[in-house]
Amino acid sequence: MMSRFSLQTRRSKDRAATLLLYCAALLLCAGVFFALYFVASRGWQVISWEFITEPPRDGMTAGGIWTPLVGTLQLTFLSMMATIPVGVATGLYFSEYASDNAFTRILRLAIRSLAGVPSVVFGLFGLSLFVVLLGFGSSMLSASLTLACLALPLMITASEQAFMAVPKEYRDASYALGATRWQTICKVVFPSAASTVVTGIILSVGRVAGETAPIIFTGAAFYTPGLARSIFEEVMALPYHIYVLATAGVNIEQTRPIQYGAILVLVVLVLSVSSLGIWMRRRRL
Amino acid sequence: MTNIAVSSVITGREDRDAGTEKDVHIGTRGLDLYYGEAHVLKSVSFDMYRSSVTAFIGPSGCGKSSFIRCVNRMNDFIAGARVTGELLVDGDDIYAPGTDVIALRRRVGMVFQKPNPFPMSIYDNIAYGPRLFGVTDKDQLDDIVRRSLEWAALWEEVQDKLGSSGTGLSGGQQQRLCIARAIATEPEILLMDEPTSALDPLSTARIEELIRDLKKDFTVVIVTHNMQQAARISDYTAFFLMGELIEYGKTSKIFTAPDEARTGDYITGRFG
Amino acid sequence: MTIDTRKQIEADFNEISRMLLKLGNMSGEALTRSVWALERLDMATAHAVIEGDDPLDDLTEWIEEKCMAFGARHQPLGRDLRAVLSTMHMAVDLERIGDYGVNISRVVLALEGKSFIKPLLDIPRMSEVFSEMLHCTLNAYDTSDPEMAKRVFMMDGEIDALEKQVMRELFTMVLERADRFEQAFLLIGVARALERAGDHLTNIAERVVYICTGKSVRASDFKKRKQ
Numbered sequence: 001m002m003s004r005f006s007l008q009t010r011r012s013k014d015r016a017a018t019l020l021l022y023c024a025a026l027l028l029c030a031g032v033f034f035a036l037y038f039v040a041s042r043g044w045q046v047i048s049w050e051f052i053t054e055p056p057r058d059g060m061t062a063g064g065i066w067t068p069l070v071g072t073l074q075l076t077f078l079s080m081m082a083t084i085p086v087g088v089a090t091g092l093y094f095s096e097y098a099s100d101n102a103f104t105r106i107l108r109l110a111i112r113s114l115a116g117v118p119s120v121v122f123g124l125f126g127l128s129l130f131v132v133l134l135g136f137g138s139s140m141l142s143a144s145l146t147l148a149c150l151a152l153p154l155m156i157t158a159s160e161q162a163f164m165a166v167p168k169e170y171r172d173a174s175y176a177l178g179a180t181r182w183q184t185i186c187k188v189v190f191p192s193a194a195s196t197v198v199t200g201i202i203l204s205v206g207r208v209a210g211e212t213a214p215i216i217f218t219g220a221a222f223y224t225p226g227l228a229r230s231i232f233e234e235v236m237a238l239p240y241h242i243y244v245l246a247t248a249g250v251n252i253e254q255t256r257p258i259q260y261g262a263i264l265v266l267v268v269l270v271l272s273v274s275s276l277g278i279w280m281r282r283r284r285l
Numbered sequence: 286m287t288n289i290a291v292s293s294v295i296t297g298r299e300d301r302d303a304g305t306e307k308d309v310h311i312g313t314r315g316l317d318l319y320y321g322e323a324h325v326l327k328s329v330s331f332d333m334y335r336s337s338v339t340a341f342i343g344p345s346g347c348g349k350s351s352f353i354r355c356v357n358r359m360n361d362f363i364a365g366a367r368v369t370g371e372l373l374v375d376g377d378d379i380y381a382p383g384t385d386v387i388a389l390r391r392r393v394g395m396v397f398q399k400p401n402p403f404p405m406s407i408y409d410n411i412a413y414g415p416r417l418f419g420v421t422d423k424d425q426l427d428d429i430v431r432r433s434l435e436w437a438a439l440w441e442e443v444q445d446k447l448g449s450s451g452t453g454l455s456g457g458q459q460q461r462l463c464i465a466r467a468i469a470t471e472p473e474i475l476l477m478d479e480p481t482s483a484l485d486p487l488s489t490a491r492i493e494e495l496i497r498d499l500k501k502d503f504t505v506v507i508v509t510h511n512m513q514q515a516a517r518i519s520d521y522t523a524f525f526l527m528g529e530l531i532e533y534g535k536t537s538k539i540f541t542a543p544d545e546a547r548t549g550d551y552i553t554g555r556f557g
Numbered sequence: 558m559t560i561d562t563r564k565q566i567e568a569d570f571n572e573i574s575r576m577l578l579k580l581g582n583m584s585g586e587a588l589t590r591s592v593w594a595l596e597r598l599d600m601a602t603a604h605a606v607i608e609g610d611d612p613l614d615d616l617t618e619w620i621e622e623k624c625m626a627f628g629a630r631h632q633p634l635g636r637d638l639r640a641v642l643s644t645m646h647m648a649v650d651l652e653r654i655g656d657y658g659v660n661i662s663r664v665v666l667a668l669e670g671k672s673f674i675k676p677l678l679d680i681p682r683m684s685e686v687f688s689e690m691l692h693c694t695l696n697a698y699d700t701s702d703p704e705m706a707k708r709v710f711m712m713d714g715e716i717d718a719l720e721k722q723v724m725r726e727l728f729t730m731v732l733e734r735a736d737r738f739e740q741a742f743l744l745i746g747v748a749r750a751l752e753r754a755g756d757h758l759t760n761i762a763e764r765v766v767y768i769c770t771g772k773s774v775r776a777s778d779f780k781k782r783k784q
Contacts, residue, residue, distance in 0.1 A: 099364075169401035173463070176357060176397075177414040177470060178390035187413070192404050513632050540634045542771025549771075552634040554563050 039267060043260030051261055060223060060244070061251050065262050068241035070227050071140075072266075075219075075237055076209050078144035079151060083204060086148075087155025088197060094156070095163035096185055115153035122150045123214040131218055141231040143219030150214055151204040158200025162193040202277035206270050212239045222248075238266050310335040310504045311356060311474065314371040318351055318528075321365035325351045327528045328370070333521065338496060338505040340519035340536065342512055343551070347525040349508045353476045356506065357393040358386050374474070391418065394467035394503075398479040400459035402451035402466070407434075407443050410451040410462055414470035429469055436502075437465035438495050457488025464495065468503070475499060477507040481514065493518050512552055516540045524548045566631050570640060573623045577644055577651070578695055580616045584651045585691040587613065587658030588754055592684040594665045595747065596677055603665035606658050613655040620648040639771065643764040647698070650757040657750040664743045674730060674737045679723045680744070683751040686716050690758045697762060703769040709762035710776040716755035723748040 050064055057063030090111075098104040126146025136142040166189050174184040212220075221234035222244060228235040245259045246252065311333040318326035326348045333339045341349035351360065358379065360366040371378045379389055391414075402410050411430040412420075420426055430447065434440040439461040443454070451462050460480060467475060477496070481489040496505055496518050509515050515522055515536065522539040524532045524547075532545040543549050550556055587606050594602035624645040627633065633641055690712045697706035727741040759776045766774045 167401070169397060169399060170403055172359070172395075172397060173401045173403065173466070174413070175362070176359060176390060176395040177417060177466070178387050179417050180387060183417055187417075188403055512634055516634065541638055543635060544771075549635045553637045554566065 036267070039260055039263050043257065043262075043264035046257045046261035047264065052265070055226070056223070056241075060241075061255050061258075065238065065241065065258075065265060067224060067227060068236035068238045068262070069265065071220075071224075071235040072209055072238040072269075074140060074228065074235060075144050075147060075215065076205055078140065078231065079147035079208050080201065080205065082145055082148035083151045083155045083208075084201060087152055087200075087204075088159045090152075090156045091159030091161075091163055091197075092185065092190075094160045096181070096189065111153050111156055115157070118213075119150055119211055120213040122146055123217045125149065126214055127217040137232065138217075138234055139219045139232045140228050140235040141219070143215040143235065143237075144231075146214045146218045147208045147211060150211065151208050154207060155200055155204050158203065159193070159197045162196030162200065163189055165196060166192045199277055202274055205273050209270055209273075210239055210266065212237075212243050215240060238262060238269075242266070308335040309333070309373075310375065311506070312371075312373040312376075314373070316352075316355065316368065316370040316372055318348070318355060318360065319365075319367045320351075320363060325528055326355075329530045331523065331530060331533045333504065333506060335504050336500055336502075337520040338500050338507060338518055339521045339523060340515035341506070341508045341523050341525060342510075342515050343525035343531075344556070345510075346527075348528040349523075349525045350478055352525070353395075353478060353506055353508055356474065356476055357390050357395055358384075359395070361386065391470050392472050393474045393476060394470065394472035395476040396460070396463050396467050396478070396480045399483050400456055400463050402454070402459050402462050404450065404452050406448050407451045407454075407462060408447040410466050411469045413466060418470065433465040433469040436468055436499070437461045438491065438498075439465055455488070457484050457491060460484060460488065460492060461495065464492075464499075468499070473504060475503045475505045477505065479508050479510060482510060489514070512540070524551060526551070562631075566633070566637060569623075569627055569631070570637065573620060573627060573641070573644055574698070576616065576620050576623070577647060578699060580613065580620065580648060580651045581691065581695045581698075583609075583613055583616070584655035584658065585688065587655045588661070588751075589658075589684050589688055591658040591661035591665065592681060592747075592751070595661060595668075596681055598665060598668055598671075600666065600669055603662040606662040610655055610659050613652060617648045617652040621645055624648075636768065636771070640768045643768050647761045647764055650760050654754045654757050657754045660750050661747050664747055667743060668740070671740065674740050675726070679719050679726075680747055680751065683716055683719045683723075683748065683755075686712055686719070687751055687754055687758070690716070690755060694758050694762050694765070697765045698768075701765075701769050703766045706762040706765040706769075707774075707779060709758060710779040713755045713759045713776060714780050716752055720748045720752040 052064055052069065053066050054064035055067045056065065094104070094108070098107075123146060126142060126149065130136045130142035130145050131138055136145075170188045170192060171184055174188045179187070215237055219234055220237045220240040224234060224236050242259055242262045245255050245262070309332040313329050313331060316326055316329040317324070329352065341352065343349050354360045355368060355372055356374070356379075360368070368380050372380055374389070374392065378384075403413060405413075408430055411433050412426050415426060415429050420429070431440065431444075434443060439458060442458060443462075451459065454462060460483075464475075464480075481492050484492065493514065496507065499505060500520075507515075507519065519536045521534065522536045523530055524539065524543075524545070526547060532539065532543055532548045534544075539548060540552060543552065587609055590602055591606045593599070594606065624641050627641050631637065690709050693705055693709050693712070696702070697709070724745060727745055731738050731741045763774055763776055766772070
């Protein structure tokens with residue numbers, strides 16, 4: 001029925017498509033590796049134990065990145081503390097409880113639009129809500145909460161999808177055994193979705209750790225002599241530190257290696273968090 | 286193997302003639318089920334007997350699966366599902382207001398078409414139900430797990446790997462695990478919705494043997510598309526067509542000389 | 558199950574039922590021809606009937622095999638199940654009728670060159686009733702007609718009555734002259750065989766009713782009711 005000719009045509013088309021997609025993937029990998037090489041080759045000579053563990057000195061032209069590094073970790077941790085419970089709970093509400101009506105549809109639409117809002121808008125929002133209205137001032141708390149808002153849409157969508165992906169068969173089995181809805185969520189839905197939720201958290205961490213715009217107005221310090229000891233103090237952050245060194249430093253040219261070193265540390269940090277997430281997901285059943 | 290099979294067939298026969306006489310376990314009186322506008326079950330009335338296997342046959346969409354989902358009220362989860370009439374379990378109408386659905390589901394276990402073990406260890410799968418009802422004692426749980434697995438004829442195969450994942454078992458083993466899980470809470474009734482449709486013939490044979498054993502302790506209600514299977518394992522057979530119960534009676538009669546022409550047409554493959 | 562499966566079931570069973578009808582005609586013919594040979598003491602025909610028995614056995618075996626293959630292939634239920642299992646039994650019944658033809662033909666050979674102690678009247682009459690019964694039975698089977706099958710039960714009563722009459726007559730003759738014993742004994746065997754053949758047809762007719770209605774009937778119940 002199928003002529004030999006058309007079969008051959010289809011085969012060669014198939015081969016061409018495979019080749020094309022392969023090339024695209026190769027190109028992407030090449031791009032990533034080039035960027036990594038670019039950063040690493042310029043930054044690696046400044047990387048040392050002291051670079052990581054010493055605060056900046058001499059008007060940030062010498063010394064290390066200890067203060068902004070810890071500041072970023074603090075900000076990320078704090079914002080996750082706020083995002084995870086709210087995001088997961090909202091995701092749970094959408095997947096388990098919400099019926100399909102006008103209210104939930106509007107809610108979903110709002111969350112989707114929120115994901116598309118530029119990060120600087122979040123910065124301004126954080127400034128007026130947390131810094132001014134709630135009176136937290138320019139502080140680690142304000143900055144973290146602003147970052148939390150930024151990560152929230154991602155977190156909600158990721159966890160909702162994680163819960164939705166739990167097969168209906170598991171729920172049926174649980175209900176048929178006489179479980180209540182809450183028991184089913186705690187014992188079956190949540191554990192099965194946990195690995196996917198973790199992936200969502202890691203994506204959020206990546207997003208939050210690299211953000212500059214939302215924290216400029218809300219709590220990132222140009223320079224602090226030491227680590228923040230309270231959530232109401234301002235805090236240095238790695239991405240803002242890089243931005244400062246590259247645009248407003250005392251001696252921009254002289255501090256290039258420090259800039260690249262800081263970028264390298266940030267990239268390695270984000271990459272290792274992602275790898276950890278991927279490894280955890282693999283390890284699960 | 287052959288000897289065992291033959292003897293179990295013979296004992297099955299004896300049970301069939303001796304026991305099960307007219308001890309009604311599940312009864313329906315003018316049961317109607319609607320999914321929104323769709324009239325899924327139309328005034329179904331009949332009795333199922335204790336410690337017997339009742340098979341439901343009929344073409345797809347005839348209402349047989351919907352019916353068994355009424356017995357443990359799993360239809361409650363379907364938006365727009367509505368039941369009128371009576372469905373009696375041990376004489377109590379389970380659709381009466383104030384019925385404790387959770388307690389009902391503890392009395393009425395269910396096994397699904399696709400094996401659906403939870404993504405947890407074999408042990409935790411079995412212990413799931415008992416733990417829901419507050420059993421926390423380790424020894425007691427160990428005991429329940431072992432007994433349930435023995436009941437489901439799976440103990441010998443998994444006793445050394447109770448900690449490994451239930452989803453790593455073969456399809457037939459998974460289904461027996463699900464049966465073990467369902468009987469771990471010691472229900473009186475076991476509903477099975479095409480439990481072997483996703484299994485190979487050998488696994489199917491094991492499950493069928495298991496069902497014949499289980500009816501000593503449980504009242505089994507099974508939906509099947511395989512008429513030979515219904516003929517092999519059930520004591521009573523109900524034939525549904527477009528939401529109506531067309532004929533209900535002893536399996537030996539339904540499959541050799543049914544009263545209703547439509548039943549005869551269905552079992553000989555004239556439609557469906 | 559699709560319509561094609563149904564067609565296949567019907568085609569396969571049709572093949573079996575054709576062969577059963579053929580077996581019925583052949584066995585019936587063996588019996589009636591043997592009686593025909595008896596009336597005329599025609600040795601050639603008697604030999605032909607005896608030799609014709611092997612094909613009957615082969616055909617019976619063939620039908621049994623086909624029925625088993627049918628069961629394995631279609632795993633029939635309901636009417637199909639009743640039909641195929643009953644057909645298997647019927648083949649055996651029909652084969653036995655063929656054997657009675659052989660028995661009677663042996664009697665013919667034993668009577669070679671002798672003359673009858675009495676004119677044969679009732680035995681040919683039994684053979685006629687048998688032919689009628691056979692016709693009726695096979696027709697009922699072929700057309701799935703339980704009413705026609707029930708008529709066979711009545712005719713069997715007629716054969717039974719004729720057999721009793723033959724026996725009475727022959728006994729009386731033996732009592733009168735003991736040297737008639739040998740021939741009387743042989744002729745009683747013939748009458749007995751015809752009566753048995755009638756019983757086999759009755760069995761078959763009962764099974765026809767069972768295939769059609771799913772209910773077991775007994776010919777004796779019918780005979781009693783009519784009396």
